[in-house]
Amino acid sequence: MxxxxxxxxxxxxxxxxxxxxxxxxxxxxxxxxxxxxxxxxxxxxxxxxxxxxxxxxxxxxxxxxxxxxxxxxxxxxxxxxxxxxxxxxxxxxxxKKSSHHANGPSDPQTEHVPPAPYLGILAVLTGAAAAAILAFVYMRNVRKAF
Known part of the structure; x- marks a missing residue:
């Protein structure tokens, strides 16, 4: 050693x-x-x-x-x-385990944290998906009213 x-x-x-x-x-x-x-x-x-x-x-x-x-x-x-x-x-x-190793993470199962820009894209996509679901439910209920 x-x-x-x-x-x-x-x-x-x-x-x-x-x-x-x-x-x-x-x-x-x-x-x-x-x-x-x-x-x-x-x-x-x-x-x-x-x-x-x-x-x-x-x-x-x-x-x-x-x-x-x-x-x-x-x-x-x-x-x-x-x-x-x-x-x-x-x-x-x-x-003690080191948080970072010269050639990458010391733990092969270390959770990957995405960079901040990807989190913003994820938030926009999540919001868009929620809006699409709400629109679908609304239109479905409006059609039933006729």
């Missing part, structure tokens, strides 16, 4: 709750979550779990280490086993 990867990393301490740490992971050297990236990532934060109650861990964050053990080069199963045997107090080294 180079220094730029660690520039947005944080340490998060969690206390295992009745339902575990409260998040799911994806990735590993045998199950790439992203192309050319064998890291371990948070895929889901469970409501009311330890991670959700703490509030710092987010879906899409990369877990770099657990209790000082680096996850780089680990299989998915090996990473899961490390989480399961980590004890009650768990320290995570986490690389």
């Amino acid at each position: 180079n220094g730029s990867l660690l520039s947005n990393s944080v340490d998060i301490k969690l206390k295992r709750g009745p339902a575990g740490l409260g998040f799911n992971i994806v990735g590993g050297v045998d199950q790439h979550y992203m192309d050319n990236d064998c890291g371990i990532y948070v895929s889901k934060i469970k409501e009311d779990g330890a991670a959700a109650l703490d509030g710092r861990l987010e879906e899409g964050d990369r877990i770099l280490a657990i209790n000082g053990i680096r996850l780089e080069g680990q299989t998915h199963k090996a990473a899961v086993d490390l989480f399961r045997t980590a004890g009650e107090d768990v320290e995570l080294r986490v690389q």
Whole structure:
């Protein structure tokens, strides 16, 4: 790992709750979550779990280490086993997901927000469609009156 990867990393301490740490992971050297990236990532934060109650861990964050053990080069199963045997107090080294990546969004499922001009066109078209529907309903009711 180079220094730029660690520039947005944080340490998060969690206390295992009745339902575990409260998040799911994806990735590993045998199950790439992203192309050319064998890291371990948070895929889901469970409501009311330890991670959700703490509030710092987010879906899409990369877990770099657990209790000082680096996850780089680990299989998915090996990473899961490390989480399961980590004890009650768990320290995570986490690389926060970045909002923008040099080659595009880091999350392939990032919602696309259209530019402002397209929103204006959409508003005009929506208004025109509503007017056409109202005109149709009016004309239909006027015809019935005869």
